Amino acid sequence: MGAGNRRKPEQVRLERLLRLIAALIDTSRFLSIEELHKRVGIARGEDSAGYPENSSAAKRAFHRDMNQLSDVGIPVISGQVPGQERGTWGYRIRKQEYSLPEMDFEADELAALHRAATAVRFDGVSGSEALWKLGGRVGEGTDAELASVPGHPALADLFRAVTEQRVAQFAYGGQPRSVQPWTLAFDLGHWYVVGHDQDRDDKRTFRVDRIDGDVALGRPGGFEQPEGTAGWVPLQPWKFGTDPAVTARLRVDAGQADWAARRLGLEPVEKESGGSAVFEVPVRSPDAFRSLVLEFLEHAEILGPPELRDDMVAWLEGFGR
Numbered sequence: 001m002g003a004g005n006r007r008k009p010e011q012v013r014l015e016r017l018l019r020l021i022a023a024l025i026d027t028s029r030f031l032s033i034e035e036l037h038k039r040v041g042i043a044r045g046e047d048s049a050g051y052p053e054n055s056s057a058a059k060r061a062f063h064r065d066m067n068q069l070s071d072v073g074i075p076v077i078s079g080q081v082p083g084q085e086r087g088t089w090g091y092r093i094r095k096q097e098y099s100l101p102e103m104d105f106e107a108d109e110l111a112a113l114h115r116a117a118t119a120v121r122f123d124g125v126s127g128s129e130a131l132w133k134l135g136g137r138v139g140e141g142t143d144a145e146l147a148s149v150p151g152h153p154a155l156a157d158l159f160r161a162v163t164e165q166r167v168a169q170f171a172y173g174g175q176p177r178s179v180q181p182w183t184l185a186f187d188l189g190h191w192y193v194v195g196h197d198q199d200r201d202d203k204r205t206f207r208v209d210r211i212d213g214d215v216a217l218g219r220p221g222g223f224e225q226p227e228g229t230a231g232w233v234p235l236q237p238w239k240f241g242t243d244p245a246v247t248a249r250l251r252v253d254a255g256q257a258d259w260a261a262r263r264l265g266l267e268p269v270e271k272e273s274g275g276s277a278v279f280e281v282p283v284r285s286p287d288a289f290r291s292l293v294l295e296f297l298e299h300a301e302i303l304g305p306p307e308l309r310d311d312m313v314a315w316l317e318g319f320g321r
Helices: 009-025 033-040 055-071 107-119 127-134 155-164 254-264 286-295 306-320
Strands: 076-080 089-093 120-122 147-149 168-172 175-187 190-197 202-207 211-217 246-252 277-283 300-304
Touching: 009 033, 009 055, 009 089, 009 155, 033 055, 033 089, 055 076, 155 168, 155 175, 155 190, 155 211, 175 202, 175 254, 246 254, 246 306, 254 277, 277 286, 286 300, 286 306, 300 306
Parallel strands: 120 147
Antiparallel strands: 076 089, 168 175, 168 211, 175 190, 190 202, 246 277, 246 300
């Protein structure tokens, strides 16, 4: 894999921290350092998230991670590990303490959320229920649906398989498949999982809504993601068209920046102090680019050129009439 496609150390470290947080939350008892190392996994090279195989190095990395979680205010607590000899300490996060504080939205903010929640439909997710939890529905919604993001029962397991590098087994096209899933992508109205089909010893792409039945998962760290897979991206229709190519500057909020890099197949040209990322995107189809921006909802902003920004603003204003 070329240097341009290799993940940056901070990206690898962030993935490891996310795995650690998930392990600390997904437990009803204190977990020892050794148990947490197993749940987070072992790093397989510089581009792979996990702890070093060497026990001493793994403990040093773990304590650095714990200090970082403490610095950002994540409430990790410690206590005696049940069933272990006295003095064996473990860690966990109480779910009730790791939640958002109550939000105090103004009426105009709730009205904007109401319109947005009715404009984009996520299968299996009730936008109205979420609005009541945030303070109730205010203002009018819209009957015009901008986008529909389908769900599927297998998605949660597949996300877990990709994140924790678990082999996924499922039925597809009437045949059993055993797949090392590298990435998930949503493209042109469908979810896809891409990975190595172990039975056919080849890279394959599977449409998630064509998976039959449940997905069975193997153990964490059951495979090593090969070099080059992080650069795979789905179709990019904004690059195709008859218009002259222009370079759009797109700012994406910190929480969506990693996903944006994967979706665009680009590294950001600028990182802002708050973690937001700015991308330069080649665009030949403004309509397709507008659809891309809408994938990020309120988390993306077109900085330029003016004609693309004005096109988006005019379209949104026309929709609101």
